Structure formats: structure tokens, C-alpha cells
Amino acid sequence: MSIDYKTLQNSPRLLIDVELKPLQGHRFQPTGFPDLGAARYTAPDGTEMLLVESAQSVANRMEISCWAAKKKELIEDLKGLSYIVVKKENGKILTSSILESHRINSPYILEGQDKSVFNILKNELAELEIGAVDLRKFASILLKYDLNALLHGIFLAKKELAGGRLRLPRIVSGFVEASDAKVAESGGVKNDHVDPSGDTNKGFGNVPYHRTEFTAKNITAYFNLDLALLRSYNLPDEANQLLIALSLFKIQRFLSTGLRLRTACDLEPVEPAIAAKRPDGFEIPDETALLKECKDLIAKCKPHFADPCITEVEWKK
Numbered sequence: 001m002s003i004d005y006k007t008l009q010n011s012p013r014l015l016i017d018v019e020l021k022p023l024q025g026h027r028f029q030p031t032g033f034p035d036l037g038a039a040r041y042t043a044p045d046g047t048e049m050l051l052v053e054s055a056q057s058v059a060n061r062m063e064i065s066c067w068a069a070k071k072k073e074l075i076e077d078l079k080g081l082s083y084i085v086v087k088k089e090n091g092k093i094l095t096s097s098i099l100e101s102h103r104i105n106s107p108y109i110l111e112g113q114d115k116s117v118f119n120i121l122k123n124e125l126a127e128l129e130i131g132a133v134d135l136r137k138f139a140s141i142l143l144k145y146d147l148n149a150l151l152h153g154i155f156l157a158k159k160e161l162a163g164g165r166l167r168l169p170r171i172v173s174g175f176v177e178a179s180d181a182k183v184a185e186s187g188g189v190k191n192d193h194v195d196p197s198g199d200t201n202k203g204f205g206n207v208p209y210h211r212t213e214f215t216a217k218n219i220t221a222y223f224n225l226d227l228a229l230l231r232s233y234n235l236p237d238e239a240n241q242l243l244i245a246l247s248l249f250k251i252q253r254f255l256s257t258g259l260r261l262r263t264a265c266d267l268e269p270v271e272p273a274i275a276a277k278r279p280d281g282f283e284i285p286d287e288t289a290l291l292k293e294c295k296d297l298i299a300k301c302k303p304h305f306a307d308p309c310i311t312e313v314e315w316k317k
Contacts (some may be wrong), residue, residue, distance in 0.1 A: 003248070003286040003293060005241055008282065014225035014244075015278040019270040020176065020256060022254070027184045027213040028265035031057060038212070041180065050181035050214055051262055053221075054098065056101075058174040062250035063098050074098070077291045078246075080298040082115060082147045082305040084109055086315050094315050103149040105156050113316035120145070120311070121161055128162040138166055139233035141295045145304050150233075151243055171230050172247040174223040174254070176267075177217035186211045213264060223251050239304055242297035249290035256287060275304045 008014060022028050030038050030052045038107055039051035041158075068075050072093045074083070084097040086108045123143050126303075128134055142150035153170035187210040190312035198204025217311045226245050255274065259267040276282040285293070302309070 001239070001283060001289055003245055003285060003290075004282065005244065006180040008227055008244065011282075012226075012228040014282065015277060016164060016223040016225075016251065016274060016284070017277050018221040018223070018274050020221055020259065021219060021270050023259075023266040023268045025259060026215045027264065028052070028178075028216075028219070028267065028271060029213050029262045030178070031261070038214070040181070042083075043132070043148045047179050048181050050178040050216065052174070052178050052267075053176035053220060055170070055173045055175045057261075058103060058176065058221075058254065059170065059172075060210045061261075062172075062174070062254045063148060063152065065253040065258045067098055068209055071097075077295045078298065079301065080295075080305070080309055081246075082143070082145055082309045084146055084313060086313055086314060087125050097146045098148055103152065103154055104146040105149075105154060106156075108156065108315050109313055112313070113168065114314040117145075117311060117313045118160075121156070125162055125166065128166070133165050135168065135232070136158035136234045139168065139235060140304075142168070143235060143239055143301075143304055145311055147243075147246075147305070151247065169229065170226070171243060172223065172225050172250070174221060174251065174307060176219065176221045176261075178219045182216070184213045184215050186213065201301070219267060236301075236304060238297055238300040240295065242301050245290055245293040245297055248284055249287065249294055252284070252287040252290060 030050050032038055041049050042053075043049050065225055066075055066078055067073075073079070074081060077314045084104060085096045086096060086106075095106070095108050097106065097109060098101045100108065104110075104117075104121075110121075121141070125138070128137060139150055142154065150168065152172050153167050154166070156166040157164045165280055186210065190207040190209065192205050195204055196206045200207050225244065227244075230243055235243075252274070255269055261267065273286075274284055276284055
């Protein structure tokens with residue numbers, strides 16, 4: 001099955017809702033925040049809700065799902081996409097814009113002694129220093145050097161780069177939430193078989209602890225592909241199609257390989273095939289078909305990427 005781009009050409013959004021369930025048992029562990037713990041809230045109809053995974057985390061997980069960690073490069077069929085690699089002085093790869101949470105705005109890319117990428121951006125963004133920011137121009141530069149930053153959003157908060165005004169929202173976003181969530185308390189004891197009464201402040205002794213997990217009537221992953229935002233950048237048709245195909249591939253890959261969110265949070269889709277909620281009738285190809293589509297479109301988009309497509313910078317603190 002190929003992507004029916006015509007069905008999407010007048011739609012403002014492509015929305016996908018996917019029902020999930022724990023792979024084993026009924027309990028799951030949601031995301032937690034240092035100063036908040038689990039994010040609990042009440043829906044307008046009084047339903048107790050729980051944030052299972054945030055938009056920023058889902059974006060990072062979609063990025064990693066396209067990365068061959070052992071080889072420290074993109075998976076084979078996505079090679080050719082534009083991104084930035086950070087190397088150590090010995091030439092080995094330290095990180096990349098795909099692995100960095102802030103992508104091209106990573107301090108390992110822009111804050112080291114090697115200013116090559118910083119200067120590229122400063123030169124190419126020079127005309128945006130004064131006046132309203134030309135988002136189309138900014139989007140075309142991101143397409144050239146770091147396509148995934150364009151897809152997942154970016155904020156170049158540096159006064160030397162157009163006064164720190166360069167930001168684009170996410171084209172594709174996703175989050176996971178649970179409804180009718182209820183607490184599932186449990187606990188245990190860390191046993192010290194040598195000295196049960198040892199100083200617990202130093203890690204000795206027996207230490208009882210409690211553990212809070214949750215159950216829920218429904219767990220749902222929500223995805224939003226902002227087609228209107230994408231069209232507003234006035235990119236070439238093949239680039240628009242690549243960003244759509246890559247978004248759908250990342251969603252499929254996240255659902256097939258990325259749902260073990262934590263040790264005690266291993267989820268899976270209730271139904272094997274996913275469907276679009278909006279626009280009605282849009283069919284989503286499977287992962288294999290989407291990967292082939294991406295590979296074909298990457299070849300067509302080569303003229304829009306930097307040459308070479310991987311821009312390198314050396315990290316020196």
C-alpha cells in the first residue's frame with residue numbers, strides 16, 4: 001500500500017489514536033517528574049487521568065527508533081537524511097543531532113571550540129537578523145542540515161542567531177495518557193543478609209520501600225501530524241511527502257519497537273493495525289511500505305540536503 005497524499009492535501013491535521021494495553025498483567029508505571037511525581041489530572045467529565053508519556057519523550061523515542069545504536073548511525077534505509085554528527089578529537093562519534101534532546105541546538109554542536117556548524121547557521125540565517133523571521137527560509141535551512149529538527153521542532157535560543165527568535169513547533173507530536181486511572185500500591189524490602197541492622201544512610205541494612213503503580217480502564221497513544229503547518233513552509237513537494245512518510249514510519253516503529261517505556265511499563269497496541277481518526281478513510285501503510293517510501297523520497301530529496309548530508313563537528317570543550 002502506498003501513501004494517498006491527495007487525501008491529505010486539504011486536511012489541517014492527520015490524527016491517529018491507538019489503544020494500548022499492558023503487555024503483561026494490569027499495572028504500569030507512568031512517567032514521573034522530579035518535583036511532581038506522576039502527572040495526575042481530572043478530565044472535564046470528572047474522569048481521573050494520568051500522563052503515561054509526554055510529547056517530548058515520545059519525540060525522543062521516535063528518533064531513537066530510527067537509530068542503529070551499535071553502528072552509531074541511522075538505520076540502513078534512512079541513510080541519506082540530513083543530520084549532524086559530533087566527533088571526539090580521536091575521530092570517534094560522541095553524539096549526533098538525532099540523539100540530542102535539543103537536536104541542532106545541542107551544546108555539543110554549538111557551544112564547543114569548533115564553531116563550524118554555528119558559523120554555517122549564522123551565515124545562512126544572516127538575512128533573518130532584522131525584521132520578522134522568515135519561517136520558510138528557516139525551515140529550508142533545517143531541511144538542509146537537520147531534517148529531524150524540522151520534524152520534531154526546534155528553538156535556537158542564541159542571541160547571535162537572529163536574536164534568539166528562531167523556533168518552530170513540532171510537525172509531528174505524540175503523547176500517551178490513561179483514563180480512569182487508579183493507584184496500585186505495592187512494596188518490598190531491600191535485604192542485607194550480612195548486617196540487617198547496618199547504617200541505611202550508607203546503603204547497608206534492610207530497607208523497606210513502597211512502590212506506586214497504576215491500572216487504567218484505557219491507555220491511548222495520540223499522534224498529531226500538523227499538515228497545515230507543514231504546507232505553510234512551502235517546501236518542495238517531495239520534501240513534504242518525505243516528512244509525512246517519515247512521520248508515519250516513526251509512529252509505526254515507535255508502536256512496534258518502542259513501547260517498553262520503563263521497567264514496569266511495557267505496552268502494546270490492542271489491535272495490530274492502526275487507523276487514522278482524521279481525515280476519515282485515510283489508510284496508513286505498514287512499516288515496511290513506509291520505510292520503502294522514505295528510502296525512495298530520500299533519493300529524490302538529495303538536492304535539498306547538504307552535500308555531504310551528514311555535517312560533522314568536533315567536540316572540544
